[in-house]
Amino acid sequence: MGTYLALVLLWEKNRQSSPFQVTRRMIMQMSRAKSTKTYHKYLKELEELGYIKYLPSYHPTDGSKIWLIE
Numbered sequence: 801m802g803t804y805l806a807l808v809l810l811w812e813k814n815r816q817s818s819p820f821q822v823t824r825r826m827i828m829q830m831s832r833a834k835s836t837k838t839y840h841k842y843l844k845e846l847e848e849l850g851y852i853k854y855l856p857s858y859h860p861t862d863g864s865k866i867w868l869i870e
Contacts, residue, residue: 803842804851806830811868819855821863 806827814820824839833839846852853867 802831818867819865823863
């Protein structure tokens with residue numbers, strides 16, 4: 801739940817436009833996720849349930865892209 805709320809807050813900060821870029825560190829801090837395993841688990845669940853589309857970035861300085869599905 802905290803992960804999705806963090807994504808919604810960032811989406812609103814981005815003027816409600818998708819996709820928007822996020823970093824793992826940013827989402828983990830906002831959602832208070834304790835491990836990267838938990839972070840990836842929640843993003844995978846949100847994507848499987850149809851709440852988001854997630855395009856991970858494997859580059860250390862580029863953020864991953866997130867689309868919120870309405």
